[in-house]
Amino acid sequence: MGSSSWLQQASAAMTFTISNYCSYPIWPGTLAGSGTPQLSTTGFRLEPGQTVRLATPAGWSGRIWARTGCVFDADGQGVCQTGDCGGRMQCAGAGATPPATLFEVTLGKQGSSDQDFYDVSLVDGYNLPVVAIPRSRQGPCNTTGCMADLNRSCPKELQVDCGGGAIACRSAIKESDAVFLGAQMNGQSGAGNGTGPPIYNNGGYGFLPPIYNYGDAGSRDPGLLASSVVQL
Template sequence: MTTKTSWKLTSLLILFTFLTCSFSYTFTIINNCPQTIWPGTLAGSGSPPLATTGFRLDTGQSIKLTTVPGWSGRIWARTGCKFDTAGVGRCQTGDCGGRLECEGNGAAPPTSLFEITLGAGNGQDYYDVSMVDGYNLPLLALPRGVHGGACNATGCITDINRGCPAELQVLGGVQNQGVVGCRSACEAFKLDKYCCSGEFANPNTCQPSYYSTLFKKACPRAYSYAFDDGTSTFTCKAYEYDIVFCPNSNGIGRPNPASPPPPIRQPYWKHHQVTSSTNILLPFPAPIFLLVLTLTFLAFVTHGK
């Protein structure tokens, strides 16, 4: 190989690496809980899977997962899991089809959810923490690497399990005596007025209930029912998001208490089924146009020998 060709190949690798990094977003998932958790990830319809759909995360551990602009999906934590060597088992909360790898299965309620749609180009990211499917763990979402202005943290850092009404409690732990999750009224009672379905499938007829109000008082910035948009959905332009489970365990502070933003458009996943998903510490491949760029450059190098 000539020096000229070698230099071209080196330039190609540098360019490819730069472009790949420049068009990536990072989710840093952190376990501050006193117990092991098993996070799960689920990509929305039309979004590529992350590098993992489910994994173990011990106390004090963290993991970084990368993706591309336009990605949309959910991240949550499972608790009380037991899996065999083949990755088959069950979790007390957040279970996703009885496997370590969720592989396209969503979280069984009750589960605290982080939801996000990343912007493409100069577009804004839309993100929230939701208790529409109930609650299992405190959760804080912190934008990092903010581009152009400030962004709000959001989440639910209160331990709702401690004050969960008896009719919503999910028991687990030793002899099923401990509360490991707090169901939504929709999950507990299966009524349209709680589920915002049927004649209640619009923001005019589906109003806050006694139960959703309890969730909202405990966690003012999180979704408490399906049409709770105005104080629960946030926008930002960031390149990294920290997703911290049990943030208060090691002294991480509360979200910025600034006034919530005005009502904005609702992320698509609230009323559309989420499908698809992911496996560990590997960056997601660069967009297709980078592949095309690489092939074009290789052709140029080959003909330039």
């Protein structure tokens, strides 16, 4: 998945810019968190090199992810090989079917005086590279995510393979309560620790930048920024 950005306006609303840096089409999906409205579109096709901008209200929270291998009819009904959201072009409140790389964000409500929290999550597995590149007027913020193709080094027992090689990598958390990739890194310090079984502990993924991949909310420390533009 290429680039998404949100630019904070005076009203504290923001605009996400989503770009596709892949060599093939992707179908981004969006899902609002509890208590926040769905965006103006919750699913669309994005050609290689194409960019789409989505306005978000102050305080919005939710997820953005990319679907691959989608086929939809004229009514927007169909299916995606990865990241499917109920067999529809417009996800309309449905989340991504794992495995899928997720960009998660909670925007502040008070403009530049409030903070935004963001992360790139592999808790639900991995299907595509996703990177968030914050650009803040208040100072530097840290990039989070990974542009490497983790499908190439995914353990065979976790691979989703449609006959032409791995197109996604299932989360070991979902499969066996193991810690997928065995590391958590947060968007500020980049600190991490391996806690998973040896088969998944870093297993070829040691080059990951700040990212998190297990669901212990008490340990989760996502990046934060204020009055910013973020690219993913």
